[in-house]
Amino acid sequence: GDRAKLQGEFIDLESYYSNQIVEKKQLVNQFQSDTGLTEDEVTQNLQKLEAMYQVLKLEMDKRPSTDVKDALVLNLLVRIDLLNQQLNKLDKQPEKKVPVRS
Template identity: 35%
Template sequence: MSSRLEEFIRNHKEEFDDKETSDKVWANISKGLEKDKKAPVPMWNWTWRVAAVFFFLTSSWFAVEKVMQYKETGGNEVAVSEEYKEFVEADHYYTTLISQKKQEIEDFRLANSDLEEEFLQDVEKLDSMYMDLKKELKSFQYNEKLMDAVIRNLQLRVEILNQQISLLQRIRQKKAQEETVSI
């Protein structure tokens, strides 16, 4: 059927081409376009446009905020739980305490640098274990057992630092006694 239609159009092409629109039709079309340009836009039309822009901006803001929150938590909803908040508080407490203890040890400034070096090696081993546990904690999406292991590591570091400080205090006392005896 389509081949007969094509053949008919080819045969009667001149009959189709003789019909053109008059200039009057084109003049009416251009008048209508000019009238549309000059016509005031109703207030409700502007209201809908403003509402659409507001909705788009608000939606975009919420979407960006959700993506940022997802990146901060590592894609894990457990990260905002009470357990995680407690973990973060404990982690902050112990890391602050550890830095204070390290500073206290550095303040002793012993003549026996071998002893200080040995102290630092013990703490450095625990520091590296702590960093490894923190990496695992992020990759395993804040597993409760890993959080406990991190806290236990921090507690061990505090205990070791306390023992080192105690030992340093005893050494200091012994040196002070030796100096008083020799005087």
């Protein structure tokens, strides 16, 4: 019962946070193409975190535990935090394009 419960809790959290990550990544990509800024440290860190995440997910499938679940959630939160930092940084960049009047 515990296994299923842990996996169930994780699936809920994962879908919630993954959606945020996807949205933020799209914003970052949009900004990068608008500003001409390319790959940077943050992107590399995100790739490392994503690789770690895949390893943890395999572990969660085979041997679910609270520790693994917490590590997965932390990984998601760290990625969201990195993306937020990157968005703040990109937000302060002067754009090449004409600003859109709101």
